[in-house]
Amino acid sequence: MSSCTWVCLLFNLCTLLSSYPALSDPFLGEKGLTEIPSKFLNLAKRPELFEYMVRIRRSLHENPELGYEEFETSRLIRNELDGMGIPYKHPIAVTGIVGYIGTGNPPFVAIRADMDALAMQEAVEWEHKSKVPGKMHACGHDAHVAMLLGAAKMLQEHRSDLEGTVILVFQPAEEGGGGAKKMRDAGILENVNAIFGFHVSSSYPVGTVATRAGPVMAASGFFEAKISGKGGHAAIPQHTIDPILASSNIIVSLQHLVSREADPLDSQVVTIAKFQGGHAFNVIPDSVTIAGTFRAFSQESFMQLKHRIEEVITLQASVQRCNASVNFYADEKPFYPVTVNDKDLHKHFQKIAGHMLGDENVKEVQPLMGAEDFSFFAEAIPGYFYYIGMVDETEGRIAPGHSPYFKVNEDALPYGAALHASLAATYLLEHPPPIATQKLSSHDEL
Ligand SMILES: *[C@@H]1O[C@H](CO)[C@@H](O)[C@H](O)[C@H]1NC(C)=O
Ligand SMILES: [Zn+2]
Numbered sequence: 001m002s003s004c005t006w007v008c009l010l011f012n013l014c015t016l017l018s019s020y021p022a023l024s025d026p027f028l029g030e031k032g033l034t035e036i037p038s039k040f041l042n043l044a045k046r047p048e049l050f051e052y053m054v055r056i057r058r059s060l061h062e063n064p065e066l067g068y069e070e071f072e073t074s075r076l077i078r079n080e081l082d083g084m085g086i087p088y089k090h091p092i093a094v095t096g097i098v099g100y101i102g103t104g105n106p107p108f109v110a111i112r113a114d115m116d117a118l119a120m121q122e123a124v125e126w127e128h129k130s131k132v133p134g135k136m137h138a139c140g141h142d143a144h145v146a147m148l149l150g151a152a153k154m155l156q157e158h159r160s161d162l163e164g165t166v167i168l169v170f171q172p173a174e175e176g177g178g179g180a181k182k183m184r185d186a187g188i189l190e191n192v193n194a195i196f197g198f199h200v201s202s203s204y205p206v207g208t209v210a211t212r213a214g215p216v217m218a219a220s221g222f223f224e225a226k227i228s229g230k231g232g233h234a235a236i237p238q239h240t241i242d243p244i245l246a247s248s249n250i251i252v253s254l255q256h257l258v259s260r261e262a263d264p265l266d267s268q269v270v271t272i273a274k275f276q277g278g279h280a281f282n283v284i285p286d287s288v289t290i291a292g293t294f295r296a297f298s299q300e301s302f303m304q305l306k307h308r309i310e311e312v313i314t315l316q317a318s319v320q321r322c323n324a325s326v327n328f329y330a331d332e333k334p335f336y337p338v339t340v341n342d343k344d345l346h347k348h349f350q351k352i353a354g355h356m357l358g359d360e361n362v363k364e365v366q367p368l369m370g371a372e373d374f375s376f377f378a379e380a381i382p383g384y385f386y387y388i389g390m391v392d393e394t395e396g397r398i399a400p401g402h403s404p405y406f407k408v409n410e411d412a413l414p415y416g417a418a419l420h421a422s423l424a425a426t427y428l429l430e431h432p433p434p435i436a437t438q439k440l441s442s443h444d445e446l
């Protein structure tokens with residue numbers, strides 16, 4: 001063989017290789033770590049991908065489904081994953097799906113979206129208004145699904161550059177049903193090193209994100225109490241045991257738990273949101289039902305509140321000769337733990353979001369007394385939760401989540417998709433697995 005043949009062969013090989021971008025110019029190279037976030041943002045803003053996410057989001061918006069009933073939503077997601085060639089497990093926690101992109105080997109990093117809608121009537125008149133009376137995507141979970149699918153598309157396109165495995169988590173029933181707990185209990189976080197999740201926000205402009213290290217949302221629980229007395233004529237109270245007056249005193253006494261028993265610097269909430277009893281002007285009813293929610297920023301304060309709520313309700317009822325029973329619905333509405341952002345993931349987030357959006361657009365939030373069932377994931381493994389701004393500053397204020405006038409600003413979609421993809425891909429690059437365990441814990445479905 002002459003030397004020319006060798007040179008030509010080499011030359012051909014090189015042109016062949018260089019036409020194969022994954023080899024000569026990896027999209028996700030360790031060297032280009034600082035550029036990955038903006039690369040993903042540019043990809044996510046491409047008209048094909050943007051329009052894809054808009055289409056998914058509008059289709060889900062028209063067909064909202066409540067917690068653990070997300071059957072069509074789940075089917076749509078699985079069809080999309082099939083189309084992308086992404087393997088997944090289903091069903092987990094009734095309608096949940098877990099997809100896998102990458103090597104199938106450690107490290108494993110998860111990105112999460114919730115899928116459920118709310119039991120309320122949409123009041124926004126637009127082309128893609130909810131077609132289901134009394135149900136609405138008023139919390140933006142339709143957009144969350146669209147953005148996770150957008151991220152999946154980008155990651156799948158560049159899967160040969162992933163140094164580990166990205167786990168896509170589509171969970172049911174965030175709105176009180178604790179879908180994340182069921183997914184966690186089903187073992188989806190086994191061997192997973194970290195998980196990222198976000199929520200769209202009506203408080204921050206498009207192109208900004210907001211978050212903080214440590215506790216970001218409260219622990220939350222619900223309770224209902226039945227206060228039983230003895231009904232009778234409203235004008236002959238001495239022959240009755242009045243549960244309305246007893247319940248009124250209970251509600252007032254419950255206010256003292258936060259104002260007198262809690263440390264003023266340890267934020268807590270007790271709210272009675274339901275008070276039902278009686279039908280007539282002149283009849284004292286047999287019983288009254290009250291219900292509400294309680295919140296705290298530590299597990300200790302939370303359990304103390306729970307204990308005292310029960311005690312105050314039953315003892316205060318007995319002061320007025322009533323009986324009371326308290327139900328915390330721990331099975332149907334599991335207590336949500338405090339959502340705590342991992343400190344190392346906070347550094348990772350600030351770096352990646354800063355590269356993508358500019359440091360000035362990575363805002364710090366105050367903790368909120370709201371709750372998120374993402375906390376069940378973040379309780380089990382290092383987790384990180386943040387807000388994606390979606391305020392269009394030219395349009396002024398937008399209705400907050402859970403309002404019948406809530407609207408998602410679709411311009412925010414590329415940011416959520418790009419952050420999901422960037423946080424996961426760069427996490428894998430920065431967390432090479434220990435060599436010895438490299439093969440041990442691979443997910444066998446890949
Ligand atoms: C409360 O419970 C006790 C014990 O079961 C019962 O004797 C009493 O009648 C009840 N009182 C009311 C007002 O329901
Ligand atoms: Zn919500």
Ligand SMILES: [Zn+2]
Nearest residue numbers: 139140174199
């Ligand atoms: Zn929500």
